[in-house]
Amino acid sequence: MDTLSVEGLRKSYGATAVLQGLTFALRPGECYGLLGPNGAGKTTTLRCALGLTQPDAGTIRLSGLPVPERAREARLRVGIVPQMDNLDPDFTAAENLLVYGRYFGMKERDMRERIPRLLEFAGLAGRADAKINTLSGGMKRRLTLARALVNDPDLLFLDEPTTGLDPQARHLIWERLKQLLAQGKTVLLTTHFMDEAERLCHRLGIMDRGRFIAEGSPREVIAAHIEPEVVEVYGEPGGAPAGPPQGGAAKDMEQAQPANEHHPLPREGGRGDGSLMSAADWAKAEAAQFATRVEVTGETAFCYLTESRPLLRHLAGRQGLRYLHRPANLEDVFLKLTGRDLRD
Amino acid sequence: MNYFRPPSLSLRFFPVWQRNFLVWRKLAIPSILGNLADPMIYMLGLGYGIGTLLPEVGGVPYIAFLAAGAVCFSTMNSATFEALYSAFSRMQVQKTWEAILNAPVSLDDLVLGELAWAASKAALSGAAILGVAAALGLVASPLALWSLPLVFLAGLTFAALGLVMTALAPSYDFFMYYFTLFVTPMTLLSGVFFPVEQLPAAFQALSAVLPLSHAVKLARPLFLGEVPAQAWLHIAVLAGYAVAAFWLALGLARRRLLK
Numbered sequence: 001m002d003t004l005s006v007e008g009l010r011k012s013y014g015a016t017a018v019l020q021g022l023t024f025a026l027r028p029g030e031c032y033g034l035l036g037p038n039g040a041g042k043t044t045t046l047r048c049a050l051g052l053t054q055p056d057a058g059t060i061r062l063s064g065l066p067v068p069e070r071a072r073e074a075r076l077r078v079g080i081v082p083q084m085d086n087l088d089p090d091f092t093a094a095e096n097l098l099v100y101g102r103y104f105g106m107k108e109r110d111m112r113e114r115i116p117r118l119l120e121f122a123g124l125a126g127r128a129d130a131k132i133n134t135l136s137g138g139m140k141r142r143l144t145l146a147r148a149l150v151n152d153p154d155l156l157f158l159d160e161p162t163t164g165l166d167p168q169a170r171h172l173i174w175e176r177l178k179q180l181l182a183q184g185k186t187v188l189l190t191t192h193f194m195d196e197a198e199r200l201c202h203r204l205g206i207m208d209r210g211r212f213i214a215e216g217s218p219r220e221v222i223a224a225h226i227e228p229e230v231v232e233v234y235g236e237p238g239g240a241p242a243g244p245p246q247g248g249a250a251k252d253m254e255q256a257q258p259a260n261e262h263h264p265l266p267r268e269g270g271r272g273d274g275s276l277m278s279a280a281d282w283a284k285a286e287a288a289q290f291a292t293r294v295e296v297t298g299e300t301a302f303c304y305l306t307e308s309r310p311l312l313r314h315l316a317g318r319q320g321l322r323y324l325h326r327p328a329n330l331e332d333v334f335l336k337l338t339g340r341d342l343r344d
Numbered sequence: 345m346n347y348f349r350p351p352s353l354s355l356r357f358f359p360v361w362q363r364n365f366l367v368w369r370k371l372a373i374p375s376i377l378g379n380l381a382d383p384m385i386y387m388l389g390l391g392y393g394i395g396t397l398l399p400e401v402g403g404v405p406y407i408a409f410l411a412a413g414a415v416c417f418s419t420m421n422s423a424t425f426e427a428l429y430s431a432f433s434r435m436q437v438q439k440t441w442e443a444i445l446n447a448p449v450s451l452d453d454l455v456l457g458e459l460a461w462a463a464s465k466a467a468l469s470g471a472a473i474l475g476v477a478a479a480l481g482l483v484a485s486p487l488a489l490w491s492l493p494l495v496f497l498a499g500l501t502f503a504a505l506g507l508v509m510t511a512l513a514p515s516y517d518f519f520m521y522y523f524t525l526f527v528t529p530m531t532l533l534s535g536v537f538f539p540v541e542q543l544p545a546a547f548q549a550l551s552a553v554l555p556l557s558h559a560v561k562l563a564r565p566l567f568l569g570e571v572p573a574q575a576w577l578h579i580a581v582l583a584g585y586a587v588a589a590f591w592l593a594l595g596l597a598r599r600r601l602l603k
Contacts (some may be wrong), residue, residue, distance in 0.1 A: 013603075052445060052602055072448050080446040086439035090367045099366065102359035103447035 138169030360457025427506025470495030484569030
């Protein structure tokens with residue numbers, strides 16, 4: 001099955017190089033994540049792949065066809081969930097699907113047969129005649145997902161599909177995406193949520209300034225780019241006793257061991273009833289002897305390390321500091337590679 | 345990329361037309377009333393009001409003179425509003441165009457669909473005024489039925505001109521320039537309300553290049569039961585405007601949306 005392959009993609013707007021030689025290919029049946037801060041070039045990549053933007057250089061094949069030359073035909077086999085909902089506000093849920101199916105040249109009768117199943121899949125079975133403005137944000141997203149499936153595509157593009165949704169709505173979207181993957185569909189996902197990428201993506205590429213700075217499975221990327229464990233250290237605000245239950249800190253220290261990648265157990269420790277020291281000052285003075293790498297943002301020190309026991313033992317004896325011990329995740333990699341500065 | 349390459353047209357414009365038709369059908373009654381009320385008020389108010397003060401205009405009662413102008417005016421207004429405000433909403437505000445372009449529909453198909461839809465709606469407005477004029481006995485002969493294809497052609501012309509503005513517009517406010525600098529002067533210079541011959545020579549020369557005056561020069565004889573003089577010239581001018589403006593509108597839309 002032909003999916004999407006992109007080679008040496010370049011695109012500049014004026015003096016700004018948005019894509020600088022991007023290369024990647026989707027394997028049939030996988031979920032591939034495009035990750036990156038705002039302005040990394042994710043949306044431009046999707047637009048190029050769909051033939052809606054002409055790249056300055058590079059080759060693109062979508063559904064086995066060259067893009068942009070035959071982009072329109074290639075889109076027959078692709079379903080798209082855009083970043084912003086663009087459902088038709090004048091139509092009901094069912095009419096949205098019907099009208100969209102016509103753009104794919106689908107027959108009226110086939111569509112009428114398909115619509116109830118699509119609405120069912122989207123969890124909108126009783127909502128066929130609902131106006132769009134009566135639907136919640138999560139329902140709109142699910143309807144947009146159903147709309148992307150009108151043509152039974154082999155390949156789905158999802159541009160930040162869960163942005164702005166509550167946890168229930170996000171989990172439902174994730175469930176549906178897993179079902180689609182189980183049906184053998186290929187998915188290209190862009191997201192800002194690292195937990196979403198870790199959960200769904202077989203492989204991912206982290207982009208910054210128009211090129212990949214890391215690529216592989218979530219585990220590979222984490223293993224290749226960052227220490228396995230993280231201890232976040234915070235100052236205790238106001239010095240009030242606000243630690244865990246009695247004895248918690250000591251117990252945590254005894255059990256400290258390489259954390260489980262799938263079930264991070266947050267561990268809190270420390271007590272704030274003594275002299276105060278900010279986490280930043282502590283990090284400057286003492287963290288280096290325990291951690292491979294220390295990053296301080298505001299009042300939090302992030303200690304990256306392979307062996308956490310000495311640090312946890314040290315922290316258990318400290319007053320005025322709290323900490324969270326957890327396995328390193330994709331967000332740590334992302335922040336390490338793309339920096340902690342805001343990208344607006 | 346050459347944004348102004350020739351349009352590549354296909355029947356895939358039709359689902360876009362259908363989409364707009366479906367929206368219109370839901371709001372058809374207020375929409376038809378709105379489309380009819382304005383030109384009707386002009387035609388009846390000016391026709392019977394000013395008409396009683398005038399002996400005859402061009403050899404016929406003023407309201408009979410005005411009827412053909414009102415049909416063209418109504419067609420122009422309807423096409424213009426659809427191509428400006430409604431199309432801009434779909435392009436910019438509702439992002440309907442973005443959704444359509446993600447499907448296997450090209451921008452060329454999409455803009456053609458908008459053009460065909462605006463022209464259809466305009467033709468309906470023109471036809472409705474024609475029906476009212478006929479019912480009031482203001483139409484001399486069945487020759488007036490030829491104004492049905494004419495209003496569709498004029499609808500294409502004014503829709504295409506409107507789409508040029510839409511492709512350029514940063515916001516709805518921009519459209520005021522189009523009305524005050526182009527549509528309103530054109531209405532007064534094109535023989536809708538009074539014969540162009542009343543105007544100074546310089547204005548008559550200007551009038552000769554305006555698309556609305558060519559539509560009026562076709563419609564008025566048809567309403568009065570005559571075959572228009574130089575009919576093909578007027579048709580060619582309207583068609584020429586339609587093709588050139590559509591091409592330009594599409595080029596501007598490509599530059600705006602496919603960059």
